[in-house]
Amino acid sequence: MASxxxxxxxxxxxxxxxxxxxxxxxxxxxxxxxxxxxxLKGNRVSSLAPxxxxxxxxxxxxxxxxxxxxxxxxxxxxxxxxxxxPDLTRPAERWPRYVPRARxxxxxxxxxxxxxxxxxxxxxxxxYAYEPGVFTxxxxxxxxxxxxxxxxxxxxALNDAQLQEAIATRHMIGEAMGIxxxxxxITEDQAFEILRTQSQRxxxxxxxxxxxxxxxxxxxx
Numbered sequence: 001m002a003s004x005x006x007x008x009x010x011x012x013x014x015x016x017x018x019x020x021x022x023x024x025x026x027x028x029x030x031x032x033x034x035x036x037x038x039x040l041k042g043n044r045v046s047s048l049a050p051x052x053x054x055x056x057x058x059x060x061x062x063x064x065x066x067x068x069x070x071x072x073x074x075x076x077x078x079x080x081x082x083x084x085x086p087d088l089t090r091p092a093e094r095w096p097r098y099v100p101r102a103r104x105x106x107x108x109x110x111x112x113x114x115x116x117x118x119x120x121x122x123x124x125x126x127x128y129a130y131e132p133g134v135f136t137x138x139x140x141x142x143x144x145x146x147x148x149x150x151x152x153x154x155x156x157a158l159n160d161a162q163l164q165e166a167i168a169t170r171h172m173i174g175e176a177m178g179i180x181x182x183x184x185x186i187t188e189d190q191a192f193e194i195l196r197t198q199s200q201r202x203x204x205x206x207x208x209x210x211x212x213x214x215x216x217x218x219x220x221x
Contacts, residue, residue, distance in 0.1 A: 018049035021150040025127050026051055029142045031134035032127045037115065037154075038062075039123035040074040048123070055128065057105050061098065068098040073112035073124035083112040084140060087132040108132035111140060113147035115154055125150055169207040176213035183217065194219050 018037055025035035036055035037048040045063035047056045062068030069083035072095075085099065086109050092099035102110070108131040112124045125147045129135055177191040184191075198219040199206045213219050 015049070017153050021125065021146070021154065022049040022051050025125065025143070025146055028146060029127055030136065030139045031109075031129045031131075032139070032143075033130045034128045036126050037123055038070045038074045038112075038126055040071065045071065045074075052128075054105050054107065055126065058102060058107065058110075058126075058128070061101050061105070065097045065101070067095045068102075069095065069110060070112040070124050070126040073114050073126070081114040082140065082144060084135065085110050086135060089132045106130055109135050111135055111143055113143055115147055115151040169210075172207060172214060173210045176210035176219075179213055179217055180219070 022035040022037060026032050029035075034050070034052035034055050036050035036052075036059065038059050039046040039048060043063070043066060045059050047059040050056050050059075058068070059070065062071035069085060073080070073083050085095075088099055088103050088107050088109055107128050109129045111127045113126075115123050115125050125143070127135075127139075127143055173192075173195065176195060177188060180186065180191040180194055181188060186194075195206060195209050195213070198204070199209045202209070209219055
C-alpha cells in the first residue's frame with residue numbers, strides 16, 4: 001500500500017491515476033476480479049477506468065434503476081462509506097431490484113467504497129467478484145485502505161487536470177482575441193466583448209467560441 005501511494009502520486013495524468021487505482025484493486029484486494037470508479041452527477045452515472053465491461057454494465061444498471069450499493073456510495077452526503085454484498089445469489093435485503101439483475105450480469109459479490117477527502121466527495125471505488133462469498137473482512141480492510149489512498153491521488157490528479165484545462169482555455173481565448181484584433185483592427189477589450197457576446201447569444205461556452213475563432217477566424221457560426 002505504501003508503494004502504491006507513491007506510485008499513484010507519481011502518475012502524470014488523471015486517466016493514468018484512475019487506471020492505476022482500479023488496476024491495483026484487482027491486484028491487491030483478495031477476491032477482486034474487476035473494479036471501477038463510479039461518479040454521480042445528479043442522477044447520472046459515469047464509469048471511470050473500468051477493468052471489465054461488466055463494471056460498466058453494472059453502473060448503467062444502477063443508473064437505470066436509481067439504486068445499488070455503488071450508486072448509493074457515490075451519493076454526496078451519504079453517511080455510510082462502505083457497502084458490501086457478500087453473496088448476490090441470496091435474497092436481497094437491500095436494493096431488491098438491482099441484486100437479481102446483477103446476478104444476471106455474472107456478479108457474485110461486490111463492495112463499494114466512498115472516495116472522499118476533507119474537502120470533497122469524488123464518487124465510489126467499486127470492486128466485484130464473479131463468485132459469491134469471496135470477499136472477506138480482510139478484503140474490506142484492504143479495499144478501504146486502497147480507497148483512502150486513491151481519494152487523495154484522485155483529488156490531486158483532478159485538480160492538476162482542471163488547472164491544465166484552465167491554462168489551455170486561457171491561452172486559446174488569448175489567441176482568439178489576437179485573431180479578432182488583427183482582423184478587425186480593434187482593441188483587446190473589444191475583442192473580448194465579441195467573444196463574450198457570442199458566448200451569451202448562442203449559449204456556448206467561451207472556450208468553444210474561442211476555439212471556433214482559432215479554427216475559422218470568425219466568432220460566428
